[in-house]
Amino acid sequence: MKKTPKSTTKSSASHLTPSVTTSPIADRLSGAEIGRRAGLSRQRVHTLLQRGMTGGEIIEMQKRKRGGRAADVDSGRSAGQPESFLAARARKESTLANLRAYELAERAGELVQVGKLRAFFAGVIVTARAHLLRLPGELADQLGAMDAAECKQLLEVEIHQILRRLANFDERSAAGIDQKEEQSETPNN
Numbered sequence: 226m227k228k229t230p231k232s233t234t235k236s237s238a239s240h241l242t243p244s245v246t247t248s249p250i251a252d253r254l255s256g257a258e259i260g261r262r263a264g265l266s267r268q269r270v271h272t273l274l275q276r277g278m279t280g281g282e283i284i285e286m287q288k289r290k291r292g293g294r295a296a297d298v299d300s301g302r303s304a305g306q307p308e309s310f311l312a313a314r315a316r317k318e319s320t321l322a323n324l325r326a327y328e329l330a331e332r333a334g335e336l337v338q339v340g341k342l343r344a345f346f347a348g349v350i351v352t353a354r355a356h357l358l359r360l361p362g363e364l365a366d367q368l369g370a371m372d373a374a375e376c377k378q379l380l381e382v383e384i385h386q387i388l389r390r391l392a393n394f395d396e397r398s399a400a401g402i403d404q405k406e407e408q409s410e411t412p413n414n
Contacts, residue, residue: 356391
């Protein structure tokens, strides 16, 4: 007696699809329960069911869309229930690893806090403004006695000095530099 092989098309295809889509639990749920687990309205679930989707397929589709945060039908855990201890620990360890990576990048100088960056550039701008506003008062007497070419040359020299100071700007010593410059420039006038 020769045994006939059983059709393997359905069983071989079922191992390729996610377990949720073939779960008998998901296919026996009401439209309202599928909607709760998938985060959809009953009307949307009804439309999808009429298009030929199963309850498990609807839930799985929403789970993929939300990055895996939808209901876990096989365990019976819905999206509103707390996560397991192991899942919480894994999420915590992943978050701590990301935090350590950011701290390491910051220590290596690859990452800068936005607040520090804003404060630094605010200091640069304030220092540049102070230096530029001081120019007319400091150079008024000298410029009055010069012709146009000499005025241009003097202004270029002064502006380049200010730009060199800004290129080497250090917010901790900015106030000290301003005071030293005022003291060193006073005897020359």
